[in-house]
Amino acid sequence: xxxxxxxxxPDIGAIEETARGVVAAHPPRAVPVTELMGAWYDAGLxxxxxxxxxxxxxxxxxxxxxxxxxxxxxxxPEPRTVNTIGYGIVAGTIRRYAGPEFAARLLRPLATGxxxxxxxxxxxxxxxxxxxxxxxxxxxxxxxxxxxxxVWTSLAHLSRxxxxxxxxxxxxxxxxxxxxxxxxMTTPGIEVRPxxxxxxxxxxxEVFLDGVRIPDPQRFGGIGEGxxxxxxxxxxxxxxxxxxxPARGSGAIADAIQLWHAHPDRHTPVLRxxxxxxxxxxxxxxxxxxxxxVAAATQATAGPGSAIxxxxxxxxxxxxxxxxxxxxxxxxxxIDTYSPDxxxxxxxxxxxxxxxxxxxxxxxxxxxxxxxxxxxxxxVLKLPQELRADKGIPWREIPR
Amino acid sequence: MTQEFEFTEELTELRTxxxxxxxxxxxxxxxxxxxxxxxxxxxxxxxxxxxxLGVLGLAVPQSxxxxxxxxxxxxxxVEELGAALVCGxxxxxxxxxxxxxxxxxxxxxxxxxxxxLVNGDRIATLAAPTAGGRxxxxxxxxxxxxxxxxxxxxxxxxxxxxxTSADLLLVAxxxxxxxxxxxxxxxxxxxxxxxxxxLDLTRRQADVTLDGAPARxxxxxxxxxxxxxxxxxxxxxxxxxxxxxxxxxxxDETVAHVRDRLQFGQPVGAFQAVKHRCADMLVALEQxxxxxxxxxxxxxxxxxxxxxxxxxxxxxxxxxxxxxxxxAIQLHGGLGFTWEGSPHxxxxxxxxxxxxxxxxxxxxxxxxxxxxxxxxTGS
Numbered sequence: 001x002x003x004x005x006x007x008x009x010p011d012i013g014a015i016e017e018t019a020r021g022v023v024a025a026h027p028p029r030a031v032p033v034t035e036l037m038g039a040w041y042d043a044g045l046x047x048x049x050x051x052x053x054x055x056x057x058x059x060x061x062x063x064x065x066x067x068x069x070x071x072x073x074x075x076x077p078e079p080r081t082v083n084t085i086g087y088g089i090v091a092g093t094i095r096r097y098a099g100p101e102f103a104a105r106l107l108r109p110l111a112t113g114x115x116x117x118x119x120x121x122x123x124x125x126x127x128x129x130x131x132x133x134x135x136x137x138x139x140x141x142x143x144x145x146x147x148x149x150x151v152w153t154s155l156a157h158l159s160r161x162x163x164x165x166x167x168x169x170x171x172x173x174x175x176x177x178x179x180x181x182x183x184x185m186t187t188p189g190i191e192v193r194p195x196x197x198x199x200x201x202x203x204x205x206e207v208f209l210d211g212v213r214i215p216d217p218q219r220f221g222g223i224g225e226g227x228x229x230x231x232x233x234x235x236x237x238x239x240x241x242x243x244x245x246p247a248r249g250s251g252a253i254a255d256a257i258q259l260w261h262a263h264p265d266r267h268t269p270v271l272r273x274x275x276x277x278x279x280x281x282x283x284x285x286x287x288x289x290x291x292x293x294v295a296a297a298t299q300a301t302a303g304p305g306s307a308i309x310x311x312x313x314x315x316x317x318x319x320x321x322x323x324x325x326x327x328x329x330x331x332x333x334x335i336d337t338y339s340p341d342x343x344x345x346x347x348x349x350x351x352x353x354x355x356x357x358x359x360x361x362x363x364x365x366x367x368x369x370x371x372x373x374x375x376x377x378x379x380v381l382k383l384p385q386e387l388r389a390d391k392g393i394p395w396r397e398i399p400r
Numbered sequence: 401m402t403q404e405f406e407f408t409e410e411l412t413e414l415r416t417x418x419x420x421x422x423x424x425x426x427x428x429x430x431x432x433x434x435x436x437x438x439x440x441x442x443x444x445x446x447x448x449x450x451x452x453l454g455v456l457g458l459a460v461p462q463s464x465x466x467x468x469x470x471x472x473x474x475x476x477x478v479e480e481l482g483a484a485l486v487c488g489x490x491x492x493x494x495x496x497x498x499x500x501x502x503x504x505x506x507x508x509x510x511x512x513x514x515x516x517l518v519n520g521d522r523i524a525t526l527a528a529p530t531a532g533g534r535x536x537x538x539x540x541x542x543x544x545x546x547x548x549x550x551x552x553x554x555x556x557x558x559x560x561x562x563x564t565s566a567d568l569l570l571v572a573x574x575x576x577x578x579x580x581x582x583x584x585x586x587x588x589x590x591x592x593x594x595x596x597x598x599l600d601l602t603r604r605q606a607d608v609t610l611d612g613a614p615a616r617x618x619x620x621x622x623x624x625x626x627x628x629x630x631x632x633x634x635x636x637x638x639x640x641x642x643x644x645x646x647x648x649x650x651x652d653e654t655v656a657h658v659r660d661r662l663q664f665g666q667p668v669g670a671f672q673a674v675k676h677r678c679a680d681m682l683v684a685l686e687q688x689x690x691x692x693x694x695x696x697x698x699x700x701x702x703x704x705x706x707x708x709x710x711x712x713x714x715x716x717x718x719x720x721x722x723x724x725x726x727x728a729i730q731l732h733g734g735l736g737f738t739w740e741g742s743p744h745x746x747x748x749x750x751x752x753x754x755x756x757x758x759x760x761x762x763x764x765x766x767x768x769x770x771x772x773x774x775x776x777t778g779s
Binding site for chain 2: 249257258260261272273275276277279280281283284285287288290291294295298304308311312370372373374376377378380381382383384385386387
């Protein structure tokens with residue numbers, strides 16, 4: 001007869017010790033990231049609240065910031081940067097909807113970054129109104145056949161896997177006819193084409209799906225429950241807020257302050273006031289993010305909510321770079337290159353102008369400012385919804 | 401002490417208690433009645449706040465009759481009093497005089513004055529020379545003379561908050577060697593007070609002329625500036641939380657109105673033009689709340705430059721409250737322009753709050769001096 005000792009939940013001291021052990025055995029500055037993150041995963045530190053064997057320790061989620069700090073202090077990466085969409089959206093979905101064996105197969109290479117993930121959600125005809133999407137999934141024996149087009153897919157060209165929302169029932173109202181799948185991006189019929197942005201670069205992609213065959217076990221959740229599955233990760237947003245708030249004066253406002261000191265000849269009282277107002281907005285935004293973090297951690301009161309910080313942060317970034325270009329004067333009209341192969345939008349001799357151009361996306365990506373204001377109005381303030389022409393009618397009958 | 405922005409259950413209970421008390425004892429009908437009386441406040445209500453609820457001296461040490469609970473607690477109370485527009489000497493007594501007295505070193509003086517303010521028996525105010533909401537010795541308008549029978553003060557003090565009804569005037573006055581802080585009885589000989597007609601009827605002011613008024617020295621030239629400075633910082637932070645409280649109430653009332661008001665066959669709040677303005681009101685409110693409570697915590701635990709934190713709070717909260725209250729007028733439509741509607745009461749309070757302890761523009765300038773104008777570090 002064998003007995004299994006009850007698996008005790010490790011305390012904070014034990015978890016810290018485990019984390020220190022991993023970074024000591026795999027010095028972040030000396031070993032490849034995949035090795036480091038693999039050991040981190042095997043020790044259950046990637047998502048401490050996950051089951052053992054799946055990158056977790058069944059520990060309270062509130063301990064994640066503690067171990068992330070140890071990683072950071074040892075010179076390791078902020079874990080989520082290894083696989084942005086994988087960490088931000090996919091991991092929680094896998095935990096909820098994949099069987100344990102499949103989850104084990106998927107999560108470790110996700111955690112190490114060896115298999116990157118992308119998200120096949122938005123379409124040319126379905127942006128803000130994501131639930132109106134038209135990509136079809138038709139059952140064929142034990143498989144599903146996917147046909148359609150996705151857009152604004154970041155990292156598609158680098159990804160091994162994707163999460164996909166497709167329409168399985170065009171006769172149901174739009175939210176009810178969707179099903180959630182994961183797709184191996186090496187499957188025949190998938191074509192990834194870079195999409196050039198107004199910055200000249202091609203960070204995003206169009207993805208064409210032509211007769212793409214997906215085995216049914218790669219369906220997450222029930223048929224027609226795709227919208228629910230997709231929204232289940234929204235609750236994870238809390239943890240993806242990060243475990244700390246950036247330092248005062250960091251981020252975009254640092255660019256503005258630095259530029260201000262670099263160009264004393266261009267100082268005017270009007271620009272000084274503009275810069276001060278931007279500094280005030282940046283600092284207040286930072287404090288609001290911190291208040292959101294504290295509220296989430298202590299649970300005593302509801303925080304301001306991510307829709308507010310998203311809206312404020314995105315508009316602020318734009319206004320900061322508008323100020324910067326004004327401060328530059330005629331130099332602001334120059335750009336070093338529009339090459340699609342430019343390494344990034346953050347560096348080079350005209351980095352400010354590049355960031356100025358890139359910032360136009362902040363109020364579009366991840367929900368436009370208009371949608372954020374609707375979300376705040378309807379979900380936070382509980383204002384009545386607009387009359388919607390597509391409400392309750394079969395998706396097939398919605399004008400498009 | 402709690403970590404910044406941690407609103408504990410105790411704070412939530414305090415908030416609920418004050419809110420329910422205000423709803424019962426000082427609903428808007430009572431506010432409207434009180435604001436048209438000569439004194440503009442109800443001493444009985446003030447005493448109930450002091451004794452029944454015990455919420456006026458939360459930041460005053462226990463040894464001087466207070467609770468010693470700290471500024472965060474006092475801020476929550478001021479926020480709720482502001483939400484209800486309670487008529488009373490909040491600015492003069494709670495925001496200015498109590499912190500000024502608390503900041504003094506002499507225990508005898510603190511024991512002589514603070515308990516009576518905490519328990520609501522007396523009310524007080526502070527008249528300190530200021531510029532842009534900051535203590536400014538250059539602007540001192542009263543002179544102090546030492547005679548055989550002690551000190552006397554002479555001079556003119558303009559627009560002193562709550563001075564009409566104050567039993568105790570704390571006056572910063574010029575001596576031969578600097579500026580010192582004095583106590584003057586409100587009804588002493590040589591004190592002439594002229595009540596002013598104020599834009600916000602719930603917040604009274606008076607001009608005070610001192611003509612050889614007998615005074616007691618509270619703090620000498622070495623201590624007066626620091627005490628006044630501290631009082632002004634605390635008052636500005638507390639006022640910011642009042643601005644948050646008023647803004648929240650205006651947002652709540654506006655949202656309720658646009659949910660109920662039907663035009664074109666649907667609630668006007670369903671229209672994006674209205675909905676988005678409401679969303680922006682909430683955004684402005686939440687920014688103000690963050691800045692205001694950051695200032696309160698910064699004064700409480702010293703984690704930030706208090707002048708920067710307070711000016712940030714005043715700059716943000718002043719503009720937010722005024723914008724929220726003007727938005728409330730706009731979104732109430734014609735009703736928003738009536739005497740009967742609530743928005744004008746809050747709009748007038750917002751206007752006053754934004755001006756009495758330095759305007760937003762002045763505080764933006766203070767922030768600039770402490771941030772943008774500083775040479776970059778490390779160069």
